[in-house]
Amino acid sequence: MTLRLEVAELADPRTSCGQCAWHALCLPAAIDGDDLARLDQLVHKRRPLRRGDVLFREGSRQPALFVVRSGTLKTFTTLPDGDTQVLGFHLAGEIIGFDGLVDEPHRATAEALEDASVCEVPVARLAEVAAQAPGLQRQVYRIMGREFSREQAHVVVMGRRQAMSRLALFLHSLRERRRSTGHDPDRLSLSMSRQELANYLGLVIETVSRLFSRLQALHILEVDRKHVRVLDPLALEALAQGDEDARATA
Amino acid sequence: MTLRLEVAELADPRTSCGQCAWHALCLPAAIDGDDLARLDQLVHKRRPLRRGDVLFREGSRQPALFVVRSGTLKTFTTLPDGDTQVLGFHLAGEIIGFDGLVDEPHRATAEALEDASVCEVPVARLAEVAAQAPGLQRQVYRIMGREFSREQAHVVVMGRRQAMSRLALFLHSLRERRRSTGHDPDRLSLSMSRQELANYLGLVIETVSRLFSRLQALHILEVDRKHVRVLDPLALEALAQGDEDARATA
DNA sequence: CGACTAATTGAATGTCATCAAGAGCTGTGG
């Protein structure tokens, strides 16, 4: 049974943690029995989101974590001058909300890029249960470390000074995420707009558009709006590392 | 008694958590009595570092957090092509090591930029104690959220497309950190090299050097090697927001 | 079908990287 086949189940708000497809990546990994039952109870909302819906807003206090069950969300922050910075795109299986963990208001706004569903886990009660379930506690730490690394990866992407390298690195990370969830890594669906992607990468929309065109001309990608097919992963890797004259190798 | 006067105390490896100047920012905040004593015991190493010493290395497994007591460290990661990316500069009072929290190897290397001292907190035993001390548990979460926000701030800096804006934003954040520890926010000491700063900002060293010269010519800064004096904070703010023609307002 | 938004493409400008040289520190040994 692959993950792909479980879309219907993922959309069902009544699925318990024990049955959920994301079990291994999520909080309940490594716990069972009574602890699992308690966790299941405190995950009190499994709410559906429509495109554009806001899950939490900058400045709000709402100490909760959200597990993305299906769909994609973005998080972004607003600067004093009104500009925004996209901080991340969050695919199914990922967990967001660490920025407003305790007492601190959220520094980011989370918005659905497409129809999505999430589980809400109140931090206060999570902490209670975790205190009595060492396995859960470890898993909370593990996931935090994972999300922390994801942030660092974003910094690495933005640290590249060649626009092509940034986009290639981003596409590479998307491939990895697809692979880790059992999907075809060469078929990517970009749920964000060009504008949002450009912002995430620290570029302007025209540059991103041109890069996609160039990757298509080089027969490295096949681009159709939001659907991208990776024809030459090796060339993409080369570009990610800054080999500006990478040609299609296939 | 200001924090400035406690340098000697900070350097003393025998200082207990309860007496430490960073008490309020660190793990022991909001706990006391027996819990504090237990925490104190598990913080088993208070080791001094010399410039260039490596605290932990990329790929190593060593589930521990490190509290910077004095001095400055940098964390960086190495890319497949050998390039490095500086991920952060960590001043006294900050806590590092979240990227290798559980089971996962560290993705970053931590190195002292100057003589420094840190407390090491083994994660496994921290979790044990935290399970019995809700206040400590909350504090762990709080600090994680704080460090998470710091990472996001780095992304925001790199998201700016004007080099001047990035540097100004960085200097602004340094001022904030100075202020929050009770120091004069207008006297900054850059413990990192120009190269490391440039890398952190996603720029090359020459650009950073030119920016400092320009800020000095505009009478916004007074720069002497690693010592920077902020003459015009308002102009700096303006530059951070992208007002390219900010002039000294003082 | 028509209005609106998103994305692409083109031409010109500007900013930052690159290449290169020189100045300023730092440390070492005679």
Next chain:
DNA sequence: CCACAGCTCTTGATGACATTCAATTAGTCG
């Protein structure tokens, strides 16, 4: 103490690449 080597940092000239401005096309929704 000074001389010299090695390093970091600064400054200048040039060019590449991303941004900006502008126009067109494609796609979406009423």
